[in-house]
Amino acid sequence: MTSTVPMLSPDRIVAVAAKCLRQWARDRQALSGPMLVPLVLMMLCGVLFGFGGDEWNIGLVTRGSGPHAQAFEREVRDLRGSISPYFRVVTTDPREAQRLVEAGRLQLVVTIPDDFDRTLDSGGVPRLQTQVYNINTDMMKNARLRLDRAVQDYAATHAPSRTPVVVTQATTRPHDVWRRTFIANSAVILAIMVGSALNAAIMVAREWERRTAKEVRLAPRPVLDVAAGTLLAAVVAGVATTLVTFAVAVAVFGVRVPLGRLPVILSVALLVSVACAGLGVAVGAWLRDFRAIQPLLMVTFAGSFFAAGGFTSVATLPRAVQTFDRFWPPAHVFETLQAWTWMTDPPSATPMLAGSAVVAAAAVALGTWALGRRL
Amino acid sequence: MTRASVVRWWAPVWAIALKDWARFTRQPFLMVISVVIPLVFIFFYSLIVPVSNTNPVLVADLDRSPAAGALIATLREIRSEEGAYYDVITTDPATALAAFDEQRALAVVVVPQGFGEQVAAGHATVQLRLSNINSDYSKNLRLRLDKAVRTFNDREAGPVMTVHETRWLGRDPTMLGYISTSLLLFGCLYAAMVNTGLQVAAEWNDRTLKGLLLAPVGRGSLVAGKVLAGLGQSVVSVALVLLVLVVGFGFRPSGQVAAMAGIVTATLLMGAGIGAAVGVASKRTLETASGLIALAIVFFLVSGNEESMRGLAWGQPITALWQLSRALPTTYAFMSARSIFLTGDTSDLPANLTIVVAATTLVLGLAGWLLRRAYTHLTGGQ
Numbered sequence: 001m002t003s004t005v006p007m008l009s010p011d012r013i014v015a016v017a018a019k020c021l022r023q024w025a026r027d028r029q030a031l032s033g034p035m036l037v038p039l040v041l042m043m044l045c046g047v048l049f050g051f052g053g054d055e056w057n058i059g060l061v062t063r064g065s066g067p068h069a070q071a072f073e074r075e076v077r078d079l080r081g082s083i084s085p086y087f088r089v090v091t092t093d094p095r096e097a098q099r100l101v102e103a104g105r106l107q108l109v110v111t112i113p114d115d116f117d118r119t120l121d122s123g124g125v126p127r128l129q130t131q132v133y134n135i136n137t138d139m140m141k142n143a144r145l146r147l148d149r150a151v152q153d154y155a156a157t158h159a160p161s162r163t164p165v166v167v168t169q170a171t172t173r174p175h176d177v178w179r180r181t182f183i184a185n186s187a188v189i190l191a192i193m194v195g196s197a198l199n200a201a202i203m204v205a206r207e208w209e210r211r212t213a214k215e216v217r218l219a220p221r222p223v224l225d226v227a228a229g230t231l232l233a234a235v236v237a238g239v240a241t242t243l244v245t246f247a248v249a250v251a252v253f254g255v256r257v258p259l260g261r262l263p264v265i266l267s268v269a270l271l272v273s274v275a276c277a278g279l280g281v282a283v284g285a286w287l288r289d290f291r292a293i294q295p296l297l298m299v300t301f302a303g304s305f306f307a308a309g310g311f312t313s314v315a316t317l318p319r320a321v322q323t324f325d326r327f328w329p330p331a332h333v334f335e336t337l338q339a340w341t342w343m344t345d346p347p348s349a350t351p352m353l354a355g356s357a358v359v360a361a362a363a364v365a366l367g368t369w370a371l372g373r374r375l
Numbered sequence: 376m377t378r379a380s381v382v383r384w385w386a387p388v389w390a391i392a393l394k395d396w397a398r399f400t401r402q403p404f405l406m407v408i409s410v411v412i413p414l415v416f417i418f419f420y421s422l423i424v425p426v427s428n429t430n431p432v433l434v435a436d437l438d439r440s441p442a443a444g445a446l447i448a449t450l451r452e453i454r455s456e457e458g459a460y461y462d463v464i465t466t467d468p469a470t471a472l473a474a475f476d477e478q479r480a481l482a483v484v485v486v487p488q489g490f491g492e493q494v495a496a497g498h499a500t501v502q503l504r505l506s507n508i509n510s511d512y513s514k515n516l517r518l519r520l521d522k523a524v525r526t527f528n529d530r531e532a533g534p535v536m537t538v539h540e541t542r543w544l545g546r547d548p549t550m551l552g553y554i555s556t557s558l559l560l561f562g563c564l565y566a567a568m569v570n571t572g573l574q575v576a577a578e579w580n581d582r583t584l585k586g587l588l589l590a591p592v593g594r595g596s597l598v599a600g601k602v603l604a605g606l607g608q609s610v611v612s613v614a615l616v617l618l619v620l621v622v623g624f625g626f627r628p629s630g631q632v633a634a635m636a637g638i639v640t641a642t643l644l645m646g647a648g649i650g651a652a653v654g655v656a657s658k659r660t661l662e663t664a665s666g667l668i669a670l671a672i673v674f675f676l677v678s679g680n681e682e683s684m685r686g687l688a689w690g691q692p693i694t695a696l697w698q699l700s701r702a703l704p705t706t707y708a709f710m711s712a713r714s715i716f717l718t719g720d721t722s723d724l725p726a727n728l729t730i731v732v733a734a735t736t737l738v739l740g741l742a743g744w745l746l747r748r749a750y751t752h753l754t755g756g757q
Binding site for chain 1: 416542
């Protein structure tokens with residue numbers, strides 16, 4: 001009597017994977033579609049929210065000619081954050097500055113008044129004039145807080161009696177990670193997830209979209225081999241998606257992964273990729289329609305990039321969002337991989353590795369079950 | 376045009392739209408996906424909006440003096456017109472320092488022992504400890520702390536200088552209002568583009584195009600029917616988006632209802648035109664869906680941030696991105712919406728609306744031309 005326990009056939013798995021990968025490679029859209037979201041988010045968010053460092057463009061008009069006015073002007077011009085100057089003076093011409101700020105080309109113009117020195121010398125409090133293009137609170141926060149910092153630093157140097165408290169800063173890294181680099185690395189992490197999940201879902205749904213599901217059904221004992229082969233192909237396609245995204249992140253945004261941490265990072269990435277591929281197989285088998293699969297996966301992952309630690313770390317998000325992210329798996333992926341890329345002393349990866357392994361096993365089982373039911 | 380000829384033209388348009396809606400409602404999950412997906416993005420994106428204003432922070436108050444209490448009160452008190460700059464999670468030193476040391480928090484403000492006495496002596500320090508893995512967060516925390524310390528110092532020792540501000544608008548529009556306007560327009564563009572694009576591409580994908588072309592109606596009716604079908608699906612989606620923004624996020628648009636409805640309608644039509652053009656150009660649901668989703672996100676980020684980028688665009692590559700945003704007609708829809716919904720400033724509104732209407736007409740014309748051409752030149756496989 002022969003055994004009825006289904007056995008995996010390596011030949012068939014490789015054959016299914018090769019078939020899926022050949023279709024994937026021949027289909028320009030299937031090849032590039034999953035790369036779109038991480039690349040678009042990296043290029044746009046990296047440039048829009050962090051390419052210029054901390055520099056803020058302003059107009060600076062110095063009407064006063066005395067030493068105090070000159071000292072304050074120097075303070076504004078020389079003020080620096082951790083990565084770059086805080087201000088870039090675009091113009092010092094009052095008319096040009098007014099024209100630019102009224103057109104929204106500048107969001108802040110600072111005028112040091114002509115009585116600045118006279119007021120200070122007589123023991124008074126001089127009054128700076130500013131003009132703002134206050135399009136929203138975020139832009140204004142950036143402009144006003146920088147000016148506050150300039151006043152604070154000026155006071156610390158030139159009026160120490162009026163500066164009983166000063167701020168000191170200690171950092172864990174010698175240099176800050178630029179925001180554009182942080183965002184680009186997040187896009188790479190996103191590519192790991194969306195690449196595996198979307199490719200797996202498309203590979204499964206293609207059987208229905210291209211009307212080849214019947215042939216698969218007619219194959220003897222198709223489920224395990226088809227599931228395993230599709231998973232393998234999806235992980236390979238996901239790796240290709242990730243490598244392309246990573247290459248852009250390295251070349252354009254300066255992402256550098258510490259080599260000594262590669263084993264941990266790659267282990268987490270591989271488990272996450274398998275988990276997402278399993279989920280993708282389940283979604284593909286469930287929906288069987290590109291029209292439903294792509295919006296669901298692309299938009300959910302793109303949204304997760306913003307809310308789950310891709311755009312900014314979870315610890316910086318509002319409390320309610322932090323609570324949500326505790327239960328939202330992509331947040332743990334972003335947090336762990338960002339920590340292991342950038343932190344001097346990252347938290348232990350063991351819980352993440354164990355959790356990812358469990359989730360990967362569950363997702364593969366779910367995907368196989370969903371595919372089996374559909375076939 | 377006589378009434379009879381209008382009815383004759385309208386009947387097949389309506390029939391095609393009804394046919395597409397019937398097919399749409401017979402696929403309940405596709406229907407739910409189509410309506411709900413813009414909300415998913417809006418939900419996730421809206422979660423990070425408060426980050427621009429309020430940063431959670433841990434304070435390790437090792438001094439417990441009245442001066443330390445006053446400084447911490449100042450941390451809680453400093454705010455923009457949107458809300459508090461800091462959300463102080465704890466002032467317990469053990470909790471705060473442990474969270475930072477265990478990397479559960481990226482920053483801690485340390486008020487050292489003896490702070491109160493040092494303030495009295497005129498030379499105190501407060502320390503910001505940072506896990507500096509994101510320069511933006513480091514900058515935000517530092518600038519807020521500088522502001523709090525400056526405010527504290529002004530109270531203790533008197534101000535060094537004051538600032539008199541002249542504003543473009545009486546009040547700063549909140550980020551919630553700014554982003555909500557963008558999210559509403561994103562909802563319009565996403566829904567109209569993806570729904571119309573997929574309705575068009577589906578005829579080729581599902582091999583039903585030949586049946587459609589055999590109907591004894593003009594090509595213009597087919598084009599109008601497809602646009603109407605996509606728009607009909609989108610209206611439900613946009614209504615839901617607006618409801619969530621108003622009820623869920625407290626968005627309070629301030630313009631006239633007719634003006635608001637006008638810009639939403641124009642944006643929907645523009646989105647439908649873009650969707651139809653892409654759908655007919657690709658003729659495949661796979662690339663239509665992924666291309667249009669990515670395009671909707673591009674419009675949201677590039678067109679939706681033109682006013683912010685304008686002040687930042689003094690170097691590359693941000694200037695190139697800003698110029699791209701100025702070249703996109705969708706940008707003028709976002710700017711018009713912002714004028715109508717948020718700022719009330721109408722100085723550029725006529726010009727922006729003219730661009731929106733002209734671009735919408737052009738893109739609908741292009742989509743119609745592409746559809747007529749594709750319906751006339753069928754490939755052998757169809």
